[in-house]
Amino acid sequence: MTATTPSASQPPLPEGLVAALTTHFGGRFSQALAIREQHGRDESAYPIMAPDGVVFAESTDDVVVALKACVAHRVPIIAFGAGSSMEGHLLAHRGGITIDVSRMNRILAVQADDMTATVQAGVTRRQLNTELRQTGLFFPIDPGADASLGGMAATRASGTNAVRYGSMRENVLGLTVITADGAVVKTGTRARKSSAGYDLTRLFVGSEGTLGIITEVTVRLYPEPEAVSAAVCCFEHVSDAVATVIQTIQMGVPVARSEFLSGNMIRALNAHSKTSLREMPTLFFEFQGSEASVREQADQVQAIASEFGGLDFEWATLPEERSRLWNARHNALFAAVQSRPGCRAISTDTCVPISRLAESLEGAQRILEDAPFPSMLVGHVGDGNFHALLLVDPENLAEVEAAERLNERIVRLALSMDGTCTGEHGIGLHKIPYLAEEAGEEAITLMRTIKRGLDPLNLLNPGKMFSLAE
Numbered sequence: 001m002t003a004t005t006p007s008a009s010q011p012p013l014p015e016g017l018v019a020a021l022t023t024h025f026g027g028r029f030s031q032a033l034a035i036r037e038q039h040g041r042d043e044s045a046y047p048i049m050a051p052d053g054v055v056f057a058e059s060t061d062d063v064v065v066a067l068k069a070c071v072a073h074r075v076p077i078i079a080f081g082a083g084s085s086m087e088g089h090l091l092a093h094r095g096g097i098t099i100d101v102s103r104m105n106r107i108l109a110v111q112a113d114d115m116t117a118t119v120q121a122g123v124t125r126r127q128l129n130t131e132l133r134q135t136g137l138f139f140p141i142d143p144g145a146d147a148s149l150g151g152m153a154a155t156r157a158s159g160t161n162a163v164r165y166g167s168m169r170e171n172v173l174g175l176t177v178i179t180a181d182g183a184v185v186k187t188g189t190r191a192r193k194s195s196a197g198y199d200l201t202r203l204f205v206g207s208e209g210t211l212g213i214i215t216e217v218t219v220r221l222y223p224e225p226e227a228v229s230a231a232v233c234c235f236e237h238v239s240d241a242v243a244t245v246i247q248t249i250q251m252g253v254p255v256a257r258s259e260f261l262s263g264n265m266i267r268a269l270n271a272h273s274k275t276s277l278r279e280m281p282t283l284f285f286e287f288q289g290s291e292a293s294v295r296e297q298a299d300q301v302q303a304i305a306s307e308f309g310g311l312d313f314e315w316a317t318l319p320e321e322r323s324r325l326w327n328a329r330h331n332a333l334f335a336a337v338q339s340r341p342g343c344r345a346i347s348t349d350t351c352v353p354i355s356r357l358a359e360s361l362e363g364a365q366r367i368l369e370d371a372p373f374p375s376m377l378v379g380h381v382g383d384g385n386f387h388a389l390l391l392v393d394p395e396n397l398a399e400v401e402a403a404e405r406l407n408e409r410i411v412r413l414a415l416s417m418d419g420t421c422t423g424e425h426g427i428g429l430h431k432i433p434y435l436a437e438e439a440g441e442e443a444i445t446l447m448r449t450i451k452r453g454l455d456p457l458n459l460l461n462p463g464k465m466f467s468l469a470e
Contacts, residue, residue: 070096080099081150340374
């Protein structure tokens with residue numbers, strides 16, 4: 001991760017583009033350095049790569065105007081939501097204009113009877129769930145950060161609830177997308193299924209802003225469960241924790257969340273969140289359903305955990321107890337970073353078939369044993385996904401290079417198990433080489449064909465996911 005801020009070497013924006021954006025947006029178009037740098041960073045360890053200007057859009061029409069102006073002057077366009085991406089998705093490494101959609105934060109419709117909602121792209125998951133409190137419904141996809149739904153759709157996000165509710169792929173019913181020619185395309189309907197034509201919704205979900213800019217999202221909603229409880233349990237060995245998860249899934253216990261944290265991750269959480277968990281490999285569970293089913297699920301999981309030496313199985317049924325546990329889990333990244341002041345986290349994000357999870361986690365643990373910096377493991381192990389957080393000094397090139405070598409080994413281990421280089425973060429800049437290895441040249445060629453067909457000038461978030469050069 002040695003790229004530098006490109007704006008210093010990029011040619012200035014064309015005067016005609018600056019004039020067009022200033023005329024339409026007024027003070028909502030900025031070239032101020034502070035604003036540009038704010039939009040040139042995400043949660044990755046990359047240095048700032050600032051755009052040449054930032055447009056604050058408030059409507060689909062605003063996005064159309066900005067995009068058409070940029071295309072007319074052959075200037076790259078990058079969409080920006082909450083800035084919580086992990087792999088350099090929104091960094092302007094080729095300069096250009098960032099379109100910030102965070103002000104597009106209106107909830108357009110909640111269809112409670114159909115259990116759907118349509119929102120602008122800048123609406124965050126917390127905002128939507130706050131709005132839904134009086135309906136008895138909720139939106140379950142929870143990547144941890146308070147990400148925007150447009151960004152979550154663009155990166156095909158998932159998170160802690162994925163073992164029960166799936167990812168954005170399963171929960172986006174339709175989109176409004178602005179394509180490179182300025183067309184406003186509506187994909188999908190509010191119907192629960194369709195066999196009509198190409199599945200354009202799934203084409204744009206996970207496209208990382210390289211095929212179009214998402215301005216509206218229609219998502220599935222779910223009934224709030226009658227009862228919710230959480231539990232935590234620790235183990236002597238990683239393999240025992242993973243075996244507990246595998247047997248739980250294979251027995252059909254419908255857990256809503258199943259999270260793994262390594263012992264050193266628990267140590268960082270205890271320091272950050274003032275918890276007092278035993279500093280050992282630990283599983284967090286959440287159970288949802290009726291009062292009876294929740295108790296039955298927890299009893300089943302406790303019995304399974306005891307077979308594998310589980311210790312300190314602790315229930316949390318009161319809302320404040322559950323919040324204490326899950327807030328600690330959600331703060332894992334921040335706890336990790338705070339454990340080494342001044343560091344940045346380089347994060348892996350592999351996912352393997354559930355039967356290979358123990359082998360993958362233990363392999364990652366062995367790979368990291370001799371790391372010259374702190375590292376921690378955490379993951380949504382109910383669906384085979386985990387992260388290694390590599391805490392590097394961003395000014396120490398040797399540490400950064402060592403972290404990238406270790407990251408490569410962990411990713412290649414997952415690929416060797418018929419897994420993927422990214423379960424939920426996406427490709428961005430960071431994982432371009434691994435996508436090529438995972439997908440194969442024929443698939444990458446097809447992706448290039450789609451990209452050229454929809455964005456022939458290569459202006460939509462250029463240089464992300466894969467190179468257009470053959």
